[in-house]
Amino acid sequence: MYLLPQPMKLEKEQGTFALQLHSVILIDHSVGADCLAQVRLAANFLQQEIRESLGWEVTTVRSLHEVDAGRIRLCIGETGLGEEGYLLQILGEEVTITADSGVGILYGVQTLRQIIWQQGAFLPCLKIEDAPKIGRRGLSLDVTRGRVPTLAELKRRADELCFYKMNELQLYVEHSFLFRNFSEVWRGSDPLTAEEILELDAYCKERNIDLVPSLASFGHLYEVLVTKSFGHLCELEGAGSEPFSLIDRMAHHTVDVSNEESFRMVAERIREYSELFTSGYFNICADETFDLCAGKSKALGEEKGVKRVYLDFLKRLCGVVKECGKTPMFWGDVLLEAPELLSEMPEDAILLNWEYAPEVTETKTKILTEAGVPKLYACPGVQSWNHVINRHSDAYRNISGMCRVAHKYKVRGLLVTEWGDLGHMAHPAFSTVGVIYGAAFSWNDQELTEEEINAAISAVEYGDASGRVVNYFRDLADAESIRFWNLVHYKETREKAPEAERLESVLEQEHFEAKTELFRETSRKLYELLPRVSERTRSVIAVYLLHGEGAQLLAETVKTLLGKTRGGRAFGLAARLEYWLYDYKKLWRSTARESELGRLQEVIFWYADRLREL
Numbered sequence: 001m002y003l004l005p006q007p008m009k010l011e012k013e014q015g016t017f018a019l020q021l022h023s024v025i026l027i028d029h030s031v032g033a034d035c036l037a038q039v040r041l042a043a044n045f046l047q048q049e050i051r052e053s054l055g056w057e058v059t060t061v062r063s064l065h066e067v068d069a070g071r072i073r074l075c076i077g078e079t080g081l082g083e084e085g086y087l088l089q090i091l092g093e094e095v096t097i098t099a100d101s102g103v104g105i106l107y108g109v110q111t112l113r114q115i116i117w118q119q120g121a122f123l124p125c126l127k128i129e130d131a132p133k134i135g136r137r138g139l140s141l142d143v144t145r146g147r148v149p150t151l152a153e154l155k156r157r158a159d160e161l162c163f164y165k166m167n168e169l170q171l172y173v174e175h176s177f178l179f180r181n182f183s184e185v186w187r188g189s190d191p192l193t194a195e196e197i198l199e200l201d202a203y204c205k206e207r208n209i210d211l212v213p214s215l216a217s218f219g220h221l222y223e224v225l226v227t228k229s230f231g232h233l234c235e236l237e238g239a240g241s242e243p244f245s246l247i248d249r250m251a252h253h254t255v256d257v258s259n260e261e262s263f264r265m266v267a268e269r270i271r272e273y274s275e276l277f278t279s280g281y282f283n284i285c286a287d288e289t290f291d292l293c294a295g296k297s298k299a300l301g302e303e304k305g306v307k308r309v310y311l312d313f314l315k316r317l318c319g320v321v322k323e324c325g326k327t328p329m330f331w332g333d334v335l336l337e338a339p340e341l342l343s344e345m346p347e348d349a350i351l352l353n354w355e356y357a358p359e360v361t362e363t364k365t366k367i368l369t370e371a372g373v374p375k376l377y378a379c380p381g382v383q384s385w386n387h388v389i390n391r392h393s394d395a396y397r398n399i400s401g402m403c404r405v406a407h408k409y410k411v412r413g414l415l416v417t418e419w420g421d422l423g424h425m426a427h428p429a430f431s432t433v434g435v436i437y438g439a440a441f442s443w444n445d446q447e448l449t450e451e452e453i454n455a456a457i458s459a460v461e462y463g464d465a466s467g468r469v470v471n472y473f474r475d476l477a478d479a480e481s482i483r484f485w486n487l488v489h490y491k492e493t494r495e496k497a498p499e500a501e502r503l504e505s506v507l508e509q510e511h512f513e514a515k516t517e518l519f520r521e522t523s524r525k526l527y528e529l530l531p532r533v534s535e536r537t538r539s540v541i542a543v544y545l546l547h548g549e550g551a552q553l554l555a556e557t558v559k560t561l562l563g564k565t566r567g568g569r570a571f572g573l574a575a576r577l578e579y580w581l582y583d584y585k586k587l588w589r590s591t592a593r594e595s596e597l598g599r600l601q602e603v604i605f606w607y608a609d610r611l612r613e614l
Helices: 036-054 102-119 151-163 194-206 260-274 298-304 306-323 339-344 363-370 392-409 428-443 450-460 469-478 484-496 512-532 535-563 568-589 597-613
Strands: 009-018 024-027 059-061 071-076 086-090 094-099 122-130 136-142 168-173 210-215 281-283 327-331 350-354 376-379 413-418
Touching (some): 036 059, 036 194, 136 151, 151 194, 151 428, 194 210, 260 306, 376 392, 392 469, 413 428, 428 469, 428 535, 469 535, 484 535, 535 568
Parallel strands (some): 071 094, 136 168, 281 327, 350 376
Antiparallel strands (some): 009 122, 086 094, 086 122
16 A cells, blocks of 8 residues: 555554445544634545545534444544644544644545545554655646646646645746736736636635745746837847747846836736735745846946846845735745855745756755755756656656755755746646655655655556556656757747758757657557556546657657658658647647647647648
C-alpha cells in the first residue's frame, strides 16, 4: 500500500476494519462551530470516496446509535502535531481521525481516502502520526501565456492540491484579468473576471488553500507595453512595432522606471487586484527585468547603478502591497546578481528562489541564507514549458533536489511552478506528476527514488496495480526528439531573416529512429494497460497518447524537410498534422478558454505549409 505524501510515522497492527453498507461517518461532539464546515467538507470527500471506490453511500451523523456499525469518527483533540497534523487510527471496531483543527481532519481524511482506494472495504489496522516539515507548499500556475483555464479546471487543480495536502495556489497573470480601464490590454485574451476570482478564492479557502495573487509588475509586460495606451511606458523605444514573437515577448517589455506614470499604472493594478483575495500575500513577480536601464532609464542606471534602480522600484511596489494589507513576495533572480543589496530587501518581503535545472545545487540558497534573507521559498518546476509533454524525469531531479535543499536550509515554503512559455503547449494533466513530487518531498524529508515514487503515484493517482504507468508517461515524453522551443525558434528566425538559419543548425535531429521506436513501444504498453485502469485514468492516457503522436508528427515533419521529400508523402504528412491539430484543439477547449490557441495553430500551419512547398 502506498501513501502520498508518506506519513511521518506509520505503525502497522494486527487485524482489519470492515467498512459495511451501514457504516457511518461520525462528526464527534468535540468538533465545534469554528471548524464544523471544514470537517463537514472532509466528511463529504470521504462519502464520495466510499461511493466511487466501494459502490454504496454512507451517512454522516453527529450522534451515534446502537445500530450503527463500522463507524469512522472525526474528532478535535490535542495531538501536539500542529494545525495541519493528524492522528489516524484504524482499529478493529472503528476508525478515528483526531486533529487539533479542521485542517488536520481534512488531511487525515485525504490519507484515509488513499487507503480505501487501494484496500477496498477491508482496511488494515494501523496508526499514523503525521505533520508537514515545510509550512507552505504550493503551485504557481501560469494563466496568462497560452492557456487561460476555465473556472471548472481551476477548481479541479485546487481539489488536486488539497488531496495531496498542498496549501497554496498562485495564478500568474500578466494581462489576462479583466482590469478596469485596461480593455486594450486584455481584449482577445479571454480574461479571468473578478467574479471568478472571488468564487475560486472561497473554493480554495474551504480546502485550506491560500489563493495568492501573482501579478507581473515590472518586467514581462508585453501585452501592456505594446498598446497605444501604455506603449510609451516601455523601457525600449518602439518595442511594440515588431511583429509578435512567442520568444521575444518573454525577453523584453520592462517598464520605464524613470517615468512616474509607470509606477502609477502598476500600483493601480495591484490595488484593484488585491481586493479580490483573502490571502495575506501578494506576489509582484519583478523577475527577468532584462531591459532595465537599457533605454529610457539609461541615465538613471548610470547615475545609481542598474541593480540599485531595480531595488528602489521594487521597494516602492512592495510599499503598495503593504498599503493593501498584504505581505509582498517577489522572484529573487535579479537581486541574486547583486547579493550585496540583499540586506536592503524590503522588510517582511518573501523572496522566491527559482531554479529549474535538473541538477540542483545549493549555491543560491546558501547565498540567500548567509545574506540573512529571513523569508525564503524554494521554487522548482514541473518542466512543462518548451515541450509537448512534460519532461517528468527532469522534473523529478529538479523538484527532489530543490526540496532537499529546502529541508537543509529550513526555508519557509516550496512553490512548484508551471509556466506557459511559448503558448503552454503541454496539457495541464501532465503537471500532476510534478505536483505530487513537490507535495511528497516538501511534506517530509523522506526522499524516494524516481522508480519508487513513480510506482506510488501510479497506484495512488492512477489506480495502476502494476506501478508502471508513470514510467510510461515519462518514456513517452523522452521519445520527443525535437523540443517545441526549437520548432518555434526556427519558424520565427526564418520569418525575420529567411537565410539566417538553416534547419540543421536550429533543430535537434539526433536519434530520430531510436526515439520513434521508443514512442511506438511505449504507446503499445499504454494501450495494453487501458483495460486494467479506471475510466478517469484511461482519459489521462488518451491525452498522453495524443500529445505523443503530435511530438512524433513534428519530428517526422523535420525529418521530411531535411530530406526534402517531395510529392504525396509531404502533402500527406501536412494533412496528418492538421487532423492532429483538430483533435488537439478539442482537447484544449475542454480545460481552457480559446485564449492563445490560435498562436499555437499558426506554428503548426506554418510547418504544414513548408511541407506543401516541397
